[in-house]
Amino acid sequence: MFFTGAGMSAESGIPTYRGQGGVWEKYDYRKYATQYAFDEDPDRVWDFHDERRSLVAACSPHEGHRLIARAEATCEQVTVVTQNIDGFHRRVGSRHVVELHGNLWRSRCTSCGTVEEHHQAPRAERRHRCGGWWRPAIVWFGDAIPQAVVDEAVRAIEQCDVLVSIGTSGVIYPAAELPLLAKERGAHLIEINPEETAMSHHYAEHLRGPASEMLAQLVPSA
Numbered sequence: 246m247f248f249t250g251a252g253m254s255a256e257s258g259i260p261t262y263r264g265q266g267g268v269w270e271k272y273d274y275r276k277y278a279t280q281y282a283f284d285e286d287p288d289r290v291w292d293f294h295d296e297r298r299s300l301v302a303a304c305s306p307h308e309g310h311r312l313i314a315r316a317e318a319t320c321e322q323v324t325v326v327t328q329n330i331d332g333f334h335r336r337v338g339s340r341h342v343v344e345l346h347g348n349l350w351r352s353r354c355t356s357c358g359t360v361e362e363h364h365q366a367p368r369a370e371r372r373h374r375c376g377g378w379w380r381p382a383i384v385w386f387g388d389a390i391p392q393a394v395v396d397e398a399v400r401a402i403e404q405c406d407v408l409v410s411i412g413t414s415g416v417i418y419p420a421a422e423l424p425l426l427a428k429e430r431g432a433h434l435i436e437i438n439p440e441e442t443a444m445s446h447h448y449a450e451h452l453r454g455p456a457s458e459m460l461a462q463l464v465p466s467a
């Protein structure tokens with residue numbers, strides 16, 4: 246089981262949210278990543294997300310993402326539970342991926358509930374033909390993770406023998422506590438992160454360095 250956060254995609258050039266150079270140092274999340282902010286000014290929130298889409302569109306998955314996808318070929322069963330919304334794990338061919346916080350390329354109509362995925366950056370239409378606003382189909386601050394997604398993640402986590410957490414600061418709940426379910430069931434926990442985190446003490450092993458280099462130590466490349 247790989248449990249990934251924003252640090253997983255840092256080497257692709259996508260800034261993390263916390264830590265040095267993090268997005269929330271520059272933007273106040275309350276104005277850009279809450280349902281309240283969207284209700285107040287959907288265009289402001291879309292401008293922010295269009296900027297994110299353009300940034301992600303200009304980046305590519307790195308060797309670490311590919312190593313995780315390759316692990317599916319050598320290990321009996323591999324699941325990726327990610328907090329990332331960039332879609333990079335699927336893009337490199339990982340098949341069992343649970344996207345806890347949704348996907349930046351999916352939008353949901355706030356009026357009729359239609360969901361669609363396309364990769365325009367920026368997004369051409371901000372309103373669905375029914376007249377409702379599209380909103381990014383991602384989990385903002387204060388949103389609940391859809392129950393079916395939580396259930397899928399919990400099922401996979403409870404069954405895993407080894408959980409490798411990569412690039413997550415471990416402060417966003419409920420995602421942060423999911424690895425602890427694996428620990429309770431006797432799994433071996435490995436943390437990959439250049440820095441110590443709020444959850445580090447729960448892990449049996451720590452690989453202090455960037456995701457791609459540390460994954461190369463864990464996953465055979467061929």
Ligand code: NAD
Nearest residue numbers: 250251252255261262263328329330331412413414455456
């Ligand atoms: P975070 O921004 O809170 O923390 C990032 C962590 O990654 C830090 O602990 C940092 O030390 C570590 N890190 C930095 N560079 C690294 C590297 N090269 N290799 C490994 N680790 C590295 O991230 P979070 O815990 O995932 O929480 C932020 C939330 O924001 C997530 O829920 C996610 O949905 C969202 N987010 C997604 C993306 C993305 O899709 N790429 C980017 C930013 C934020």
